[in-house]
Amino acid sequence: MEKAKLNRRESSVSRVVKTKDEELFLQAFKDIFEKQQFFSAVPEKEKSPLLQELIKNINDYMGEFIVQYGTTPVDIKDKHIHFVDRSKATESMKEEIDGARARGVQATFFPQRQGVIIWEGYEEDEKLELATGLVHEMFHFNSFHAYEKSEDLADKRPVDAEICIQTEGVEKDILLRGRRSGLKVFAKEKDIYFKILDEAVIEELTIRFSEEYFPQIDILSKELEKENQQTRDLSLEVRRKFISRYAYDHERESLHDLIDDVYEKNKDSFESREDVFNVFAKAVLGDRLLPLARLIEKTYGKGSFRGLGKKTVDSARESLAK
Numbered sequence: 001m002e003k004a005k006l007n008r009r010e011s012s013v014s015r016v017v018k019t020k021d022e023e024l025f026l027q028a029f030k031d032i033f034e035k036q037q038f039f040s041a042v043p044e045k046e047k048s049p050l051l052q053e054l055i056k057n058i059n060d061y062m063g064e065f066i067v068q069y070g071t072t073p074v075d076i077k078d079k080h081i082h083f084v085d086r087s088k089a090t091e092s093m094k095e096e097i098d099g100a101r102a103r104g105v106q107a108t109f110f111p112q113r114q115g116v117i118i119w120e121g122y123e124e125d126e127k128l129e130l131a132t133g134l135v136h137e138m139f140h141f142n143s144f145h146a147y148e149k150s151e152d153l154a155d156k157r158p159v160d161a162e163i164c165i166q167t168e169g170v171e172k173d174i175l176l177r178g179r180r181s182g183l184k185v186f187a188k189e190k191d192i193y194f195k196i197l198d199e200a201v202i203e204e205l206t207i208r209f210s211e212e213y214f215p216q217i218d219i220l221s222k223e224l225e226k227e228n229q230q231t232r233d234l235s236l237e238v239r240r241k242f243i244s245r246y247a248y249d250h251e252r253e254s255l256h257d258l259i260d261d262v263y264e265k266n267k268d269s270f271e272s273r274e275d276v277f278n279v280f281a282k283a284v285l286g287d288r289l290l291p292l293a294r295l296i297e298k299t300y301g302k303g304s305f306r307g308l309g310k311k312t313v314d315s316a317r318e319s320l321a322k
């Protein structure tokens, strides 16, 4: 039986608010998504057929996987993934590349550019690690994104998008300020609330995806077999801690503690810890922040959701790290 064709989002951006021209701006993001013009200055390595196949496989399976979290997937093709070639970079680009590498960032999704940069070169025998990194960034790509129109053009942050649109026959540059990317809420003063929580949820999704679909991706089978041999006697929980290609250990541990606690205090409303995790995942991928806010406030009292946002803040004054 042929599979039903999935509905796909036209870019990662679902909402542009504080404007009557939302449709125009969404169209502009679609254009950025398709043309990838904001990466024209990035010198790129050519992708091998294997790599192209890997990206295609992940995109296909991810479309299938994320509908359970209440969102419409984005159709990510290999043109959306930019592998940097440092040897061909300009001096300023080299600085940017070295900066990312020095911070230990291997890849970054840029919502304002609608694409991913892979900063570090990957070896052909490290496909499993590359695939894991790709999945992580592709979950960011598939997260809920919202912008708001700003009259104030000053103080542009790295997450903001400058968009040129035509209204009443006149071309105009407009600043769209990032509001949300997944769980991340961009505050005016450049702090990013919930950033750490967002990364933890994204990596937990990456782990679930990798456990379910990597065994079906032929290119990964050899490395996966080796890893399985090393981890076959471990319980699922220990395995997830042991496997080094999974990132954000500490952040994930904090998330687990939070989920355990929320579950213990709301056992009447949830059948399992995974059901609690799903509330977080839906807040990241779909426009479902309110149910999570309500759950946190119900568990810890009024104002606690805001408090959680502050506790998991991360300032990104110079970049949108990993």
Ligand SMILES: [Zn+2]
Pocket: 136, 140, 199, 202, 322
């Ligand atoms: Zn990330």
